[in-house]
Amino acid sequence: MPPSIHPVDLIATLRQKHLTPAIVFLTSRRACDEAMEAFDHAKTILPPARQEAIATALARVTEQYPSVAEHPLIPTVQRIGVAAHHAGHLPSWKIAVEELMRQGCLDAVFATTTLAAGVDFPARTVVITQSSIRKSRDFTDLTIGEVQQIAGRAGRRGKDHVGFAVITPSPYIDLGVLTKGLTGHPEAIDSQFTITYPMVLNLLKAHPHEQIQAILAKSFAQFQLNQRAEVLERKLDVVHEQMSPFGPRICTDWITQWHTFDQARRQKSHRHQTQRHEPPDVTARFHFLTPGRVIGLSRSRGIVLRQYRSKGQKSPMVTVLRPDGAVTECPAAIVSEVFDRHFDCEEAPTYPWCTAASFDELSYQLNELPTRLPVLPILVPKEAETIPDSIVQTLGDFPCPTCPSRPACQKDYVVASRLRQEQHRQMKSIQALRTSLWHRFQERVEALQRFGYLTPAAQLTADGDWARLIRIDHSLLITELIRAEAFTGAEPAVLTGVMASIAHDDDRPGAFPRISPGLSSLLGQVRKLAETLSPYEDPPLLRADVAALAERWIGDPNLTWIGLCRTTTMAEGDIYRLLARTLEFLSQLHTLKATHPGLADTASQAIALIRRGVLEELP
């Protein structure tokens, strides 16, 4: 059995059951194109009357958008009555398909799920073939909202009694996702508020710094944070209530009081168990007396073979290899120096505590040692016991031992201190929820101050005053480029190339048209700058091939759209979107005409040059 239904059979079945017109959502653009190719050899063709209808409808659209006329899909569309509609097509083609669909000329449209929101035409039937969607490189399951958005295209008001959502499986489909999506309640939406640099600059332009917190508090982000804070506050109220039996007693803050007292008591009792009668310098040194270490004794030197604690007193001991091959046991206290010299020593479980070979080696090394050796600097901690001592001295000062509420305190302490910890935790998180937006804003302000767009008093500098007009992604990179005068004297084509590479955020591979040396060196500078700005702003992809493509379109006014498409493997819809987005970026540069007349002028020249052919058809 085939892994999924053949497009021709699919359309035949839909027609037979009167389920047309239909929108068939497929996984990828390629799947849509292949589905259209599958109809090349299909025998079922439309009756002439319907072919006529399609032709006249198309002719009407072509009047307004001439680029539709040359579309390679037109013969198939006319013959079979199906079309493809996805982001790889020009907007004019999509408008044509939508128009045909609205007039009821088509039986089916193959579309991608990615733009379910952009597919603004209904049909009687929607065919779903997948349960996941490609989102920035990997596939994620469709959410309930997305499934309902897709299924919602089924059923035209006034033209259908019922709409149909038909699921047809393809490999890796998960029926559960789709059934849940169809029957479920859509997900709650969450704020995606981020604080951008242009937002900071524009806010500070219009409002004094101290009013900003109140403005940020009006965001949906803060509204949702407050909701979460309220939940925590309710929990906090519960904790408060639980705390009520543990209110003030003889002393107001008896929990802290008991806590300190308890600590002090514990400290005292521990002290006797842990204390060893050995000076701190011996304790500190003992860690370094590992096998192989060269040490100095009162008259001679030796190499440690093992370290251990004596059985009765647990005093630190070492076994030392002496110059004439003698092995002696001695307390660590008599070691006078620890040298900064260490030999490899293969340990053994029995006398002489190392293998014969390394014993010989060590004996040899010991005799060969130079007369002067560097001493290992060992930090000896100060008397560690002083602090507990002071507490112990004050233990008598505590009122607790004789206090009448002592049994109660002792009994309740565990519960009360746990509750109080929880209370503190909740209060901290509430505080964080209430102020996190403001802190994020402050971070941005600090970054802008560092770059000199804001004065230390958070006023806009001269640079900040024009930089706030750049309100697009990667605004910091663009304003920094302008300040570095990277565009001074740049040709419109070069400027467009750089803007295109900043604007383009798609990582679909494309072919590589030739790039001019001027643009390529400028792009190198931009990359370097973007790299240094990366702690403050995510760097754009800065692809050289899209830069070259945009440069081509500007640089050669005789280049036709078809000619441009031939230089690259990018889909024409993608090229269109690239140039449209570049236009948007250039028009932002154009707003700087008051402060940067040269740049604004170049930008408007570039805009005029971009706007021709296909790009002039739509506003």
Add this chain to the structure above:
Amino acid sequence: MTTDELEKLLAQQPVALLHRLARGRVHRHFRAGKRRLIELLLQHSANNRAGFESDLLTLIGERQHQPAPPAAAQPAPRPHRTSTPPHGRRPHRAPEPESNEPGISLAEWLEGIGVPAPQPFVPDPWQIEALAALAETDVVVSVPTGSGKTYVAVEAARRAMDENRTVIYTSPLKALSNTKYTEFSKIFGVDRVGILTGDRQDNGQAPLLIMTTEILRNLLYDAASGEIDVRLDTLGLVIMDESQYLADPERGVVWEETIVFCPSQAKLLLLSASIGNPQDIADWLTSIRPTACRLVRHSKRTVPLRAGYLHPNGKLAPLFRTAGIPYGHPSHLHPEAKRLFREYEDDTQPSRHRS
């Protein structure tokens, strides 16, 4: 009801109902067995006995297909919800079909297919409600795709323009802006509709302006910083289509900025597909705008939807046992669809294991 009676009543209920009841009341209720669950619920009920009992009765009532007693019909009011419009019911409360009922036949499923007789257009009650509310205050509309949000937008724009007010209509995508531009030009006439993009203005002085949300945000920033656009004084209505884009990871922030900075004399009309928490959006608008925002929501589709399953060999079957979509019951699959899909999985899976 005494505690004993309550306990007995709880013990008679299936455990699934108890879990539904425990949702939001008992922490980690899904870990508890039935007896323990009843114990926990009783413990909890001490706090709010009346609310607990009414919820219990509602759930039992739903289960038995009987109209619940009037006191119990209203679910326990949530403290922070202010006004629930009549359409605000949750969609899950559709009557539950019996689980052992056989699925409907394909013929029944396909029944009613076709084109209805042309009827004069009658606006739905929710559309009238939204338009009436818009005369006084901001409105959030959350309805399923294809219910006729555009009608509300057009009528609202017409009314505002009749009062010599400027209307701004924003959409998330340039492509949608273009479609709406063509559509609105046909309705209102070419000279009354304009479109603004980043680099071009077509008929920018028209009373109805179409633009993407980013453009409106920029206009509002310019107005705030003193480069006053005179038109903002006469701005009477801002329509934001597809406002579920508020949750878009990259662009959602623009919607928030736009709403926060929208002039207070202009009314806001937020049109959105079905989302889970439209009440939150409305509450948010109420908290930042001068008048209390009105939420209009409903989840019933104008044209009913049916789901089907098409096997790769061309066999068509209903997807669910019922003709319509069984809301809240994803497992009520049609036996035929279930069988076909299992067959499909058996046929496609082994090859994956072998390779």
